[in-house]
Amino acid sequence: MTAEAAAEPLNFPFKEAAHQRESALFGMWIFLATEVLFFGGMFTAYTVYRYSHWQAFQEAARHQEWYLGCLNTLVLLTSGFTMALAVECARRGNRGWLLGLLTITWVLGAAFLGIEGYEYHSKFGEHLVPGSGFHFDGTDPGGSELFFVLYFTMTGMHMFHMFVGLMLILFFGVWTRFSPRETAMPNRFEVLGLYWAFVDIVWLFLYPLFYLVHPR
């Protein structure tokens, strides 16, 4: 590995690399604050309905495949680890390792989406998808439907963010692979790494709320 940091071309109006890097990272943090509030609206809805329909939520959560949730957590956190390593390699200007780690991250992210997609699919068979086809035997079927409404919207929004992340990894990765530049451009990978970490963290909240809320 080359020891010195990778060079980043300067964009107007910046005149110093450190200044530009700080500003780019700061901008991403502000954007993540926006994202927190975006998911916050849904977490608020979850809190309200969990409070008013707690029994229905417990009954509904029994129909969740807890082991798939655990597996997905494992997959996603591993991808977070490889992404963090990729960012470090980008900063050190090690293009080979960067591309390798990005590929692993991408595959893990895609695996996550695959597992989640399988779960969605099986929900159709069990009539647990909200809407006219929804059927649930329980004390408060409406409340349980709300649980699945929240499950689909919140994990759906999370998957959408994953999808955007995968597209960015693909785009930046391919761009780096074919760019004539000697080294990678570290700022964009640092920003992307922040985004990916955020997506991981959102899942760390979704996982207990949808898979672990019912007493065994």
Next chain:
Amino acid sequence: MTLPPDPKSISTVNYLNEEKTVASWFFTHDHKRIALLYLASITFFFLLGGVAAMLMRIELIHPRGELFTSTTYNKLFTLHGVIMVWFFLIPSIPNVLGNFLIPMMIGARDMAFPRLNLISWYVFMLGGLFAVFAILVGGVDTGWTFYTPYSSTYSNSWVIAMAVGIFINGFSSIFTGLNFIVTVHKLRAPGMTWFRLPLFVWTLYSTSLIFVLATPVLAITLTLVALERGFGIGIFDPRIGGDPLLFQHLFWFYSHPAVYIMVLPAMGVISELIAAFARNRVFGYNFVVYASLGIAFLGFLVWGHHMFVSGQSVYAGMIFSLLSFFVAIPSAIKVFNWTATLYKGSITFDTPLLYALGFIALFTIGGMTGLMLASLAVDVHVTATYFVVAHFHYIMVGGAVMAYLGGIHYWFPKITGRMYPETLARWAAIILFIGFNLTFFPMFILGYMGMPRRYHVYPEEFQMLNFISTIGTPVLGIGYLLPLIYLGWASFFGRLAGPNPWNATGLEWQTPSPPPKENFAEIPVVTTEPYAYHLLPEAAGIHQETHDR
């Protein structure tokens, strides 16, 4: 010794004439050009929303409402509300004046992310396209508030298209806010400390915090409504135990702070205008700064005052009422500080100051009636009446639009390099003030007497006041159209302004008019407080005079 450049010569190469192709405008990264793109777009939306308002006022001349069907009337007030709030008021001062001025005021060559700035305009236009599409194919009849379950279940109109438009529009706000925050943090010129920032920058900084923290909540709320409508996954649906009131909580968590998105930048403009035309330091600068941040913060804690009669708990109502009263404190600090700045200033009654004085008068009326509405008992009486309509139009139109126009006049010489016709402009400001009060003051009385908002059929005894209000509309309309005409004319034919026609402080006035593409030939070094009018050479005599007295 070299002579200073002739102040009357229009700066040779500037941001307007450096490149002349159409593409150089649509792909520009220059914050000043992007400001002008926004100016053109929001002027279009303002006219669109204004036409809807005119049609509503014409309809209301007659108590039986014979011009439009009820559905058409519902669509008109929805169109008016949606367009004016999201496509005119929210972007008005931030995206036009803020975009143009923030980098210049802090001594930077551009925003931190110039490309993102341009993207925000395209995103804005895409949102506008959806909104216009929703209007053209049939309109929306829910009101700008989209209350569930009407919007999610019962309305037979183009709610989803409109919601998508507003959702997209929100991202334009978020990008703008993000860019402003990073720019203010990272691109201040040497010596431009936080407490040397012009108050306009401070208010836009506060506004940006709201952009970034409140807008996403609106985005997710409208997404949930659209999902419920489109796919029948009813999160607010009472049939499966969902709570339509949750929508109101989420909606107002955004939409009350949105009021401050509209009025905080206006307050910033007023601080600049008052200082420049009273030729005085802003009284209690630090207090005004903290008041801006305080308003932004408190704005997040008062949303429940829109829901006093919704059935929320009495205790929640009492707390929201109290917190709403607290907002009056920073607001009053600002009004008192402006008054104190005017006191013993050497005042010239140029057009921008007329707008500023109009703002103070109308904002004070709007604010005081806001306190009435924040009182639980009074609110029960006037909820959903014209009293509320009058109140927020005093803040939004009397306040925000007055300040916007005042700011446009004040910075017009900087933006175009030319002066507007002063006498005509003063008359326009006065006509606007008269027309505004004629249109909206009767609504306070109407509302207090019990006329509900959003109805076009009303009892006969309300006709006189409605008639007066409608008479005011063309006067108000003239007050808006006049500036549009003479400013348009003066952009090309006005007399040359020179770099600093008001002899004002502030870095934006240290550049030629219109400024060159990258604003400053050399990044300035700031050594004084922002409103150092007492240090200007002209001030020496005045200062001496007051001392002798």
